[in-house]
Amino acid sequence: MNFAEKKAVFDSNNPVVDSFVVNFQGVNGFDVYNCSIPFDWQSKRYIYGRVERREDWARSWVRLFIEIRPDVFALVENSMIYQLEDPYISKIGDELVLGGTHVRYSRGEIDSLNAYFYKGHDINNMYYFTTGPENMKDIRLVQLDKGIGVFSRPRGPEVEKEHGSESIVGFTIIKNILELDANTISKAKKINGMFNDGEWGGCNHCYPLDTGLIGIIGHKSYKDINVQGEELDIYVNVSFVFDPKTHQILDEKIIATRKSYPPGPAKKPNLTDCVFTSGIVMRKDGMADLYSGLGDTQTGRAIINYPFAGFGCISSPI
Numbered sequence: 001m002n003f004a005e006k007k008a009v010f011d012s013n014n015p016v017v018d019s020f021v022v023n024f025q026g027v028n029g030f031d032v033y034n035c036s037i038p039f040d041w042q043s044k045r046y047i048y049g050r051v052e053r054r055e056d057w058a059r060s061w062v063r064l065f066i067e068i069r070p071d072v073f074a075l076v077e078n079s080m081i082y083q084l085e086d087p088y089i090s091k092i093g094d095e096l097v098l099g100g101t102h103v104r105y106s107r108g109e110i111d112s113l114n115a116y117f118y119k120g121h122d123i124n125n126m127y128y129f130t131t132g133p134e135n136m137k138d139i140r141l142v143q144l145d146k147g148i149g150v151f152s153r154p155r156g157p158e159v160e161k162e163h164g165s166e167s168i169v170g171f172t173i174i175k176n177i178l179e180l181d182a183n184t185i186s187k188a189k190k191i192n193g194m195f196n197d198g199e200w201g202g203c204n205h206c207y208p209l210d211t212g213l214i215g216i217i218g219h220k221s222y223k224d225i226n227v228q229g230e231e232l233d234i235y236v237n238v239s240f241v242f243d244p245k246t247h248q249i250l251d252e253k254i255i256a257t258r259k260s261y262p263p264g265p266a267k268k269p270n271l272t273d274c275v276f277t278s279g280i281v282m283r284k285d286g287m288a289d290l291y292s293g294l295g296d297t298q299t300g301r302a303i304i305n306y307p308f309a310g311f312g313c314i315s316s317p318i
Contacts, residue, residue, distance in 0.1 A: 003199060003222060007236055007257060016260040017287065017303040021294070024065055026075030027051050031267075034293035036089040037205055037279035038067065039318050041096070041123055047073055048087035048098065054267065054297060058103045058110060062087045064123060071301060080126065084116060086276070086293075088205065090141045091318045092148055092177050095119045098126055101137050115139045119177065133182040138202035141180070142214055143316060147173040149214060149244060150180065152188040153202040165195035169202060171247065191242065193249055198222055201238070205279025209241075209312030213250070216240040217290070217307070219277045220254075226272075235274040237292055239307035251311060256290055256302045266295030275300070280307070282314060 001009075024032040032049040039046060045067040052060035062082040065073035084100030091097075098118040104111045115132030132139045138153040155167035170188030174180060195201060201220035209215050220238045223231055237256040240249050258273045266272045278291035283303070290302045308314070 003196065003220065003236075004224065004234070006254060007234070010254045011257055011259050014260060015305070016256055017305075019256075019261045019300055019302040020071050021262050021264060022291070022299040022301055023072045024049060024075070024299070025068075025072065026065075026077070027063065029053065031297045032063075032065075033296055033299050034086040034276045035278050035291060035299050036087045036098075037291055037318065038281055039089050046076070046123065048089060048100075049073070049299065050085055050087065050293075054265075057267070058085070060085050062100050079124065082116075082118070086137070088140065088278075089318060090143070091316065092119070092141055092143050095121055095177070096123060096126070097141060097177065099139065099141070113137065114182075117180065129178075130180050131182060133186045136185070138204070139185055140203040140206050141177075142206035142208055144173065144208055144214075144244070145212075147175050148177060148180075149173055149206065150185060150188060151203040151206060151216075152185050154186075155200055163190075163195075164197040166198070166200035167195065167202060169194055171242065171244065173244065189247060191247060191249060194240070194252075195220070203240075204277040207280075207308070207314045208316050209308060210315045211312030212245070213308075213311050214242045214244060215308040215311065215314065216242055217255075217277055217279045219275070224273075231270055232273055233270050235271075235276055237275050237277045237290060237302075241308055241311045251308075253307070255304050255307050256292065258294065260302050261292070261294055261300035264294055264298050267297050271295050280304075282306075282317065 034050045036048040062084040064076040064079040087100040102116045118126035120126040140151045142149040152170040172188040203218045207215040221235045241251040276293035280288040294300045
């Protein structure tokens with residue numbers, strides 16, 4: 001069974017318990033999507049969101065929002081503005097690390113992109129400290145008992161020519177956050193078996209498990225044609241379990257698709273079946289809140305079963 005067939009089976013069963021659209025206040029005229037996961041800081045809950053006008057593309061900012069009630073976040077006035085896309089947040093040691101994609105222009109045209117990383121003890125005072133490899137998105141970090149796990153995501157024609165899939169994921173371990181740089185990330189060893197020909201994807205949030213394994217909430221993508229003959233970019237929420245000792249994937253499954261969330265608009269016709277994963281936040285009832293961008297216009301929350309059951313419990317939320 002190929003991945004498209006697996007998605008069709010998932011959609012027919014739809015095991016998601018419930019789902020909602022997250023509302024953002026204070027940014028009228030802008031969409032907020034492809035957010036970080038919500039996180040707690042000084043007894044309050046925050047989220048970083050990608051803020052962009054519906055008619056724009058690759059012209060976004062990352063802003064900080066505070067939760068004022070369930071599924072409603074308000075802009076934190078006078079907070080830092082980052083010229084980034086698709087933010088993600090990690091706790092590394094005693095510091096917060098914020099990452100995102102910076103798109104570079106030359107003479108009005110997109111020239112390249114890089115992951116930028118900021119760190120600090122205060123979300124109001126984060127310092128830019130390193131840059132990822134050229135044209136690489138979706139680099140993710142995870143605090144381990146010994147060191148810091150780093151997941152890379154090379155993508156492009158050269159990767160497809162060598163590996164068949166449009167992207168691969170690599171993994172390496174560094175001892176200190178200051179070892180994180182483009183050279184180290186680019187040398188991360190490939191994880192085999194994640195993508196078939198024509199597929200791409202990556203890690204979106206990574207969780208240390210008390211078994212020594214790493215739980216990964218990610219996305220998997222491929223192209224398809226709809227009934228009108230139009231090409232679609234299909235993005236699906238998935239989970240993996242990774243064993244850093246054997247460098248192998250132990251588990252992979254779909255955890256949500258676009259049909260799992262309430263209906264809504266898409267930025268472009270090819271993104272009508274697109275969910276770009278943020279990650280999960282554990283619930284008191286043992287289930288998980290899965291956060292995801294929807295069609296590059298909205299943010300959704302879906303209640304799902306704990307995706308790493310049988311492989312360990314999350315030992316640190318971010």
